Amino acid sequence: xxxxxxxxxxxxxxxxxxxxxxxxxxxxxxxxxxxxxxxxxxxxxxxxxxxxxxxxxxxxxxxxxxxxxxxxxxxxxxxxxxxxxxxxxxxxxxxxxxxxxxxxxxxxxxxxxxxxxxxxxxxxxxxxxxxxxxxxxxxxxxxxxxxxxxxxxxxxxxxxxxxxxxxxxxxxxxxxxxxxxxxxxxxxxxxxxxxxxxxxxxxxxxxxxx
Numbered sequence: 001x002x003x004x005x006x007x008x009x010x011x012x013x014x015x016x017x018x019x020x021x022x023x024x025x026x027x028x029x030x031x032x033x034x035x036x037x038x039x040x041x042x043x044x045x046x047x048x049x050x051x052x053x054x055x056x057x058x059x060x061x062x063x064x065x066x067x068x069x070x071x072x073x074x075x076x077x078x079x080x081x082x083x084x085x086x087x088x089x090x091x092x093x094x095x096x097x098x099x100x101x102x103x104x105x106x107x108x109x110x111x112x113x114x115x116x117x118x119x120x121x122x123x124x125x126x127x128x129x130x131x132x133x134x135x136x137x138x139x140x141x142x143x144x145x146x147x148x149x150x151x152x153x154x155x156x157x158x159x160x161x162x163x164x165x166x167x168x169x170x171x172x173x174x175x176x177x178x179x180x181x182x183x184x185x186x187x188x189x190x191x192x193x194x195x196x197x198x199x200x201x202x203x204x205x206x207x208x209x210x
Contacts, residue, residue, distance in 0.1 A: 005196040008035065011179035013116030015124050017042065018167045018199055024078075025164045026175070027196045028085055028138045031157035032187035034178040035195050036095050036113040036134035039069070039077050042170040047071045048132045049078060051091035061143070062089045068168070069135070077171055082164035086156050089163075090136035092149065096180055097131075104182045116176035126172065137163055139178075139185055153184040 005027070008014045018024055018039075026035055041047035050072040057074070058067045064087060069078040094100075097114035114131050121128055138161075140152045167173075175197065181190040 005198060008175045008177045008195045008197065010177050010194045011111040011116075011192050013113070013118075013120030013174065013176045014197075015117075015120035015126070015172055015174035016197075016199060017124065018171050018173050019201075020167050020169050020171075022167050022199055022201045023081070023164060024167065024173055025162050025198045025200070026137055027160060027162045027198075029159065029195050030193045031159035031161065032138075032154050033193050033195045034139040034180065034185050035137040036117075036176040036178055037137050038117060038128075038132055038134050038174040039167075040128065040172045040174070041071065041077065042172050045126065045172070046129050047073050047075070048128075049135065051133050051135060055091065062087060062091060063135070069165075072132075076168040078165045079168060080163065081166050082162075085138055085158060085161040085163060088138065088140050088154060088156075090139040090141040091133070093133075093136060093139070093141055095131055095134050095176070096178065101182075106182070111179035113176040113178055116179075117174050120174045120176070121172070124172065128174075134176075136178075141185075151183040151185055153186075153188045157187065 039049040054070045063080045068076045071077045095113040097112050101110040142150045186192045
């Protein structure tokens with residue numbers, strides 16, 4: 001059966017309900033778009049996917065296939081089951097917000113991932129209690145042995161590459177097609193574009209088109 005793609009519009013957010021056992025496939029449609037990713041316990045939005053709690057168990061700075069992503073209560077919420085993107089992801093950098101763009105010299109309003117999270121959740125009638133640190137899929141933040149971080153373009157863009165995540169509880173997943181156009185994380189051209197995802201169970205697509 002053909003899967004229905006749900007669009008994460010360029011510079012915007014999108015959220016969806018996911019049942020335990022369903023599979024979320026996040027697609028880097030054009031190969032260079034960072035997708036900030038959050039997951040919340042559907043029954044308690046105060047419990048959410050936590051990078052710092054996950055790293056304590058996985059001992060990985062970036063998740064790898066087989067890693068269990070954990071909540072701030074250390075419970076499994078997602079498992080990364082497959083990754084065709086090359087494994088370049090970030091768990092260290094906070095979601096961009098209006099304050100970040102002010103530091104980067106933007107005087108007027110700039111689209112940002114924090115606002116995108118609230119907008120995507122609002123479409124479902126939900127309001128997150130806070131903005132957890134996101135899992136920044138496809139984001140290249142190189143680090144050195146001395147502890148220096150950088151912001152870099154994707155090293156090997158692969159259009160259509162994807163990450164596949166299995167839900168370990170009933171959850172709300174939220175995404176932002178990061179609108180960063182000052183630093184090179186969305187490619188050297190600095191042009192954020194749309195990404196897509198699907199939600200499937202076995203061979204049955206349960207997501208709907210945007």
